[in-house]
Amino acid sequence: MEELFKELLTEQDTKMILLVIDGLGGLPDPSSGLTELETAETPNLDSLARTSTCGLSVPIGPGITPGSGPAHLSLFGYNPVRHIVGRGVLSALGVDFPLKENDVAARINFATVDNGIITDRRAGRIPDKYASKLCELLNKIEIPGVEVFVRHEKEHRGVVIFRGEGLSDRLEDMDPQKTGVPPLPAKAVVPEAQKTASIADEFVEAAAKILSKNHPAEYRANYVMLRGFASHPGLELFNDRYLLKAAAIAEYPMYRGLARLLGMEVLEKPDGLEDEVRQLKENYNNYDFFFFHVKKTDSTGEDGDFAAKVKAIEAVDKLVPAIVELKPDCLVITGDHSTPSILKSHSWHPVPYMLYSKYARHDKISGFSETECGRASLGRFPAIDNMVLMLAHALRLKKFGA
Amino acid sequence: MEELFKELLTEQDTKMILLVIDGLGGLPDPSSGLTELETAETPNLDSLARTSTCGLSVPIGPGITPGSGPAHLSLFGYNPVRHIVGRGVLSALGVDFPLKENDVAARINFATVDNGIITDRRAGRIPDKYASKLCELLNKIEIPGVEVFVRHEKEHRGVVIFRGEGLSDRLEDMDPQKTGVPPLPAKAVVPEAQKTASIADEFVEAAAKILSKNHPAEYRANYVMLRGFASHPGLELFNDRYLLKAAAIAEYPMYRGLARLLGMEVLEKPDGLEDEVRQLKENYNNYDFFFFHVKKTDSTGEDGDFAAKVKAIEAVDKLVPAIVELKPDCLVITGDHSTPSILKSHSWHPVPYMLYSKYARHDKISGFSETECGRASLGRFPAIDNMVLMLAHALRLKKFGA
Numbered sequence: 001m002e003e004l005f006k007e008l009l010t011e012q013d014t015k016m017i018l019l020v021i022d023g024l025g026g027l028p029d030p031s032s033g034l035t036e037l038e039t040a041e042t043p044n045l046d047s048l049a050r051t052s053t054c055g056l057s058v059p060i061g062p063g064i065t066p067g068s069g070p071a072h073l074s075l076f077g078y079n080p081v082r083h084i085v086g087r088g089v090l091s092a093l094g095v096d097f098p099l100k101e102n103d104v105a106a107r108i109n110f111a112t113v114d115n116g117i118i119t120d121r122r123a124g125r126i127p128d129k130y131a132s133k134l135c136e137l138l139n140k141i142e143i144p145g146v147e148v149f150v151r152h153e154k155e156h157r158g159v160v161i162f163r164g165e166g167l168s169d170r171l172e173d174m175d176p177q178k179t180g181v182p183p184l185p186a187k188a189v190v191p192e193a194q195k196t197a198s199i200a201d202e203f204v205e206a207a208a209k210i211l212s213k214n215h216p217a218e219y220r221a222n223y224v225m226l227r228g229f230a231s232h233p234g235l236e237l238f239n240d241r242y243l244l245k246a247a248a249i250a251e252y253p254m255y256r257g258l259a260r261l262l263g264m265e266v267l268e269k270p271d272g273l274e275d276e277v278r279q280l281k282e283n284y285n286n287y288d289f290f291f292f293h294v295k296k297t298d299s300t301g302e303d304g305d306f307a308a309k310v311k312a313i314e315a316v317d318k319l320v321p322a323i324v325e326l327k328p329d330c331l332v333i334t335g336d337h338s339t340p341s342i343l344k345s346h347s348w349h350p351v352p353y354m355l356y357s358k359y360a361r362h363d364k365i366s367g368f369s370e371t372e373c374g375r376a377s378l379g380r381f382p383a384i385d386n387m388v389l390m391l392a393h394a395l396r397l398k399k400f401g402a
Numbered sequence: 403m404e405e406l407f408k409e410l411l412t413e414q415d416t417k418m419i420l421l422v423i424d425g426l427g428g429l430p431d432p433s434s435g436l437t438e439l440e441t442a443e444t445p446n447l448d449s450l451a452r453t454s455t456c457g458l459s460v461p462i463g464p465g466i467t468p469g470s471g472p473a474h475l476s477l478f479g480y481n482p483v484r485h486i487v488g489r490g491v492l493s494a495l496g497v498d499f500p501l502k503e504n505d506v507a508a509r510i511n512f513a514t515v516d517n518g519i520i521t522d523r524r525a526g527r528i529p530d531k532y533a534s535k536l537c538e539l540l541n542k543i544e545i546p547g548v549e550v551f552v553r554h555e556k557e558h559r560g561v562v563i564f565r566g567e568g569l570s571d572r573l574e575d576m577d578p579q580k581t582g583v584p585p586l587p588a589k590a591v592v593p594e595a596q597k598t599a600s601i602a603d604e605f606v607e608a609a610a611k612i613l614s615k616n617h618p619a620e621y622r623a624n625y626v627m628l629r630g631f632a633s634h635p636g637l638e639l640f641n642d643r644y645l646l647k648a649a650a651i652a653e654y655p656m657y658r659g660l661a662r663l664l665g666m667e668v669l670e671k672p673d674g675l676e677d678e679v680r681q682l683k684e685n686y687n688n689y690d691f692f693f694f695h696v697k698k699t700d701s702t703g704e705d706g707d708f709a710a711k712v713k714a715i716e717a718v719d720k721l722v723p724a725i726v727e728l729k730p731d732c733l734v735i736t737g738d739h740s741t742p743s744i745l746k747s748h749s750w751h752p753v754p755y756m757l758y759s760k761y762a763r764h765d766k767i768s769g770f771s772e773t774e775c776g777r778a779s780l781g782r783f784p785a786i787d788n789m790v791l792m793l794a795h796a797l798r799l800k801k802f803g804a
Contacts, residue, residue, distance in 0.1 A: 027761060027763065028763070028764055030760075033453070033764060035763075056779055060406075060802055061403045061406070061407075061790070062783070062787040062790050062791055062794075063407065063787070063790030063791045063793060063794035063795075063799055064403075064406065064407065064410070064790070064794070064799065064802050065410075065794070065799065065800070065801045065802060066801065066802050066803060067801055067802060067803035067804045068804070069803050069804050070802055070803035071803075080802075080803065081403070081406055084803065085803075085804075086804060087804035090804060228804055340761070342761075343761065345801075346801055347761070347794075348794040348799070349763060350779070370763055370779070371763070371764070371765060371766050371779070373779075374763070374765060374778065374779025375777055375778075375779075379781040380779060380780060380781050380783065
C-alpha cells in the first residue's frame with residue numbers, strides 16, 4: 001500500500017491542517033464516568049464532529065503505549081516500528097541543532113549525586129536560567145578526536161552531540177531511572193560502540209568536575225546522566241514523500257525537532273495557543289500542509305490533573321472557529337496518543353479522531369468524544385492511515401487502475 | 403508487532419481473568435429475531451458491559467469457522483494458522499497423558515462395523531464405564547519397535563499414542579466421517595510417514611481382534627477408527643511468553659489439555675460451574691492469570707437446543723458477581739467462537755467480547771449482545787489481540803519509544 005499511494009500522488013492547490021492535541025484521549029473519572037474530553041465544554045469541536053468523518057486512531061498497535069516520537073511518526077504516515085527516532089535526536093532537533101548524518105546525540109539530565117549515589121534525578125528541576133548557563137560551560141568540554149556540543153533544552157534537561165568518525169548510538173542509558181543507586185557507566189551494546197562509550201564516560205567525568213564548582217547554591221546540579229543515545233535516522237523527507245510544502249507550528253522543542261527531522265519548515269517559536277493560530281493565519285498562503293501541535297493537554301494529563309486537562313481541551317475548542325474560517329480542504333483534529341489523567345502517563349487507548357472536509361462523510365455523532373468516535377465510521381483504525389486519508393480528501397491522490 | 407510487545411513486557415502484581423464462554427456467539431431465532439445471548443436474562447453481564455470496552459472478536463479471519471484448538475490459541479495470543487495443534491495431541495493432553503516431543507497421538511473412535519462396512523461411527527455412544535475397560539485392553543497391544551499407549555477420553559472417544567524413533571504425524575484420517583462405507587486404511591501424506599501408517603494399520607487390526615470378543619452386549623464397539631494424527635507442536639510456554647503465572651480452570655479434557663500444552667497449571671477437575679468459581683477464589687492469590695472455561699454453552703449450541711443454550715448463558719451470568727468481587731485488574735468475558743443453535747455447529751461469526759478494567763474505556767452499550775458489541779469501540783477485531791489488550795490493561799506493557 002505504501003508504494004501504491006506514491007504512484008497516485010498528484011500536486012494540487014489544496015490545503016491541509018493536522019491539529020494534534022497531544023495526549024487527547026482519556027479515561028473516565030470514576031465519579032462521573034466521563035473522560036476529560038467528555039467533561040470539557042467543547043461546542044465547536046462537537047459541532048464540527050457532527051459533520052465530520054470520525055473514529056478512534058490506534059497509534060502503534062493494540063495495547064501498545066507510544067512515546068511522542070513514534071506516535072507522531074504514525075500520524076505523519078511513517079511506520080514507527082521500522083523507523084525508530086531516538087530521544088537524543090529529538091532533543092537535538094528540538095533545540096534547533098543542525099544534526100548531521102553521523103552525529104550521535106543523547107539527552108542530558110542534570111542530577112544531584114552525593115557520595116557517588118544519585119539523590120535527585122532532576123537536580124530539583126533546576127530552572128532554565130541556571131541550567132542554560134551550566135550548558136554553556138559544558139559546551140566548552142574538549143575530548144580528543146571528537147567535537148562536543150551541549151545545548152540546553154528545558155529545566156534539568158539538555159542534549160549533548162558528539163561529532164566525529166566511527167561513532168555509534170548503540171549504548172545503554174546511563175540513567176538508572178531511580179535514586180539511591182550510583183549512576184551507570186556507559187555500556188556499549190555492540191563492540192563498534194566501545195569508542196563512543198569511552199567518549200561518553202569522559203564527557204560525564206569532565207562535566208562533573210565543572211559542575212562541582214559551578215552549580216548554583218539552591219540547585220545542586222553536580223552531575224549529568226546521559227540517555228537515549230541516537231543518531232540521525234535519515235527518514236524520507238515529508239515534502240518529497242507527499243509532494244507538498246509543509247510547515248510546523250509547535251511550541252515544545254521535541255515536536256519542533258521531529259518536524260525538522262522530516263524536513264518541514266518549522267515556524268518561529270509561538271508564545272501560546274493564540275499565537276499559534278496567528279502564525280497559521282499569517283503563513284496560510286505559503287504552505288500546503290500545517291502540523292499544528294498543542295502540548296498542554298498532554299502535560300496536564302501526565303500531571304494527573306483531570307480538571308486542568310479539561311481546561312486545556314476547552315482552550316483548544318475556542319481556537320477551532322478561527323481555524324475552520326481558513327477553509328482548509330482537509331482539517332484533521334486528533335491526538336498523537338492518549339494521556340489519561342488517572343494514569344498520569346501516556347497510554348495504549350485509541351485516540352478520538354475527526355476529519356473535516358467538503359468531501360468528508362458526516363458520521364452524525366452527537367459530539368467529539370471517545371465513546372462517540374468509537375461508534376463512528378472509521379472505527380478503530382491505524383493512525384498511520386491518517387496521511388492517505390488527508391491527501392485523498394484534499395484531492396491529491398489519483399484513481400488507481402482503469 | 404509480536405517481537406515488539408515482547409520487548410515491552412514487564413512483571414507487575416496485577417491479576418487477569420479470561421472467562422471463555424465456549425461457543426458464546428449465536429444467531430437469531432427466526433421467530434423472535436433475538437440470539438441466544440439476547441434472549442437470555444443476563445443482568446450482570448449487561449451491567450458489566452456498560453462500563454467495559456466491547457467489540458466482536460474474530461477468531462481466525464473473516465468467514466473462517468474455527469475448531470476449539472485454534473480458537474483458543476487465538477485468545478491466548480498464538481497465531482492459530484502458524485501453530486496447528488492436532489486433535490490427537492489435544493486428546494492426549496486432555497487425559498493427562500505426559501506427551502513427549504516425538505510422540506504421535508491420534509483420536510480413537512469406537513465404532514460398529516458389519517461385514518467390513520461402518521454401521522455406527524460411535525458404537526451407540528458407548529458409555530464411559532464400558533469404553534474405559536476396552537481402552538485398558540487396547541493399552542496392552544504390542545507392536546514391535548514402538549511403544550503403544552491407549553487412554554479413554556469420554557464415551558466412544560479415546561486416544562492412542564505411539565512412541566518410538568522415526569514417527570510422523572503426516573497421515574490422513576482413517577475415519578471416513580460417514581456410515582455405509584468401509585473404514586479407511588492408514589495413508590501417509592509424505593513418504594517419511596509410511597512407517598507410522600503401517601503401525602496404525604497394525605494397531606487397528608489388533609484392536610479389532612480384541613474388541614470382537616470383548617465388547618459389551620449392548621454396545622457393539624467392535625472396531626476403532628483413528629483420526630487427527632498429531633505430534634507435540636512445541637509451542638512457546640504461556641508463562642514465558644507473557645512473564646506471568648497462569649492457571650486453567652476447565653472441566654472438559656480438551657481445554658485442560660490445551661492449557662497444559664501451553665504450560666499453564668491446570669487445577670483439579672472441577673465439578674460444575676460453582677465449583678469452577680470456588681477454585682478461582684481459592685487459588686486467586688497464587689496466580690496472575692486465570693483461564694476460566696465454560697463448556698455447556700457450546701455443547702447445547704451443537705445440539706441445536708436454543709433454549710438450553712439460553713439457560714447455559716443465564717447460569718454463567720449468575721457467576722459474574724462472584725468473579726467481579728475478586729477485583730481483577732483485567733477481566734475479559736468472551737467466547738472462543740460462535741456456536742449458533744440453528745446451525746448446530748461452530749460458525750465463523752465474530753464473538754461478543756468485553757474487557758472490564760479500572761483502565762478500560764466505557765463504551766456505554768446497553769447490554770452484552772452480538773448487536774451491541776458490534777457497535778462498540780473495539781469494532782470487529784482479531785481475537786489474537788486479546789492478550790496484548792489484557793496485558794496493557796493490567797499495566798504489564800511499558801511505553802514504546804521516546
